[in-house]
Amino acid sequence: MAAFDLARLITAAADTIAAHWEELTALDQAIGDGDHGLNMKRGFEAVRADAGAFAAKPLPEALKAIGTKLVMTVGGASGPLFGTLFLALGKEISGEPDRPKLTAAFGKAIEAVAARGKSQVGQKTMLDVLYPVHDALANGKTGSEIADIADAAAEATVPMKATRGRASFLGDRSIGHMDAGGRSVALLVRTVAETVEGQA
16 A cells, blocks of 8 residues: 555545535434534544644554544544544554555454444444445455445445434434435545545
């Protein structure tokens, strides 16, 4: 994998969330608490504010610090889940990971999210995007292909019935709406793919 500028990646991710927070809020208003977009925006702005400090750390420590910041600032149900993803990734990853090591670490991080949320694939959560992204990474897909797979996976949450999280209280009424967490994952995956490939 090409080395990348972590500060630039953080900035790009924060820009993406800032550009889409109203969309994420609208998705969450349909089947959730309606606070996902604003919470994610607040969390990633906090990460952006410390981008230089994070980028100065070794990658594993940077990821753990980002995860901690997200847990503290995102709030709601998403803070612990997105925070866990980064915390676990930092714990599992080596200093300068190649693709197989990154894939393995990402898989472990997804398992940590599933355990934290007590959820699994098919329950209309961010896992329904994370797992296909992991599979694409494992199968050697390019960044742009992985981004497209993430978008398709988020879209595939629309016909699902939510059985975990706030949306599960709606039962069949959760059908027909995209999961906001899944959409956030897809947005971030595309941002990472485009930013890293742009720096290659």
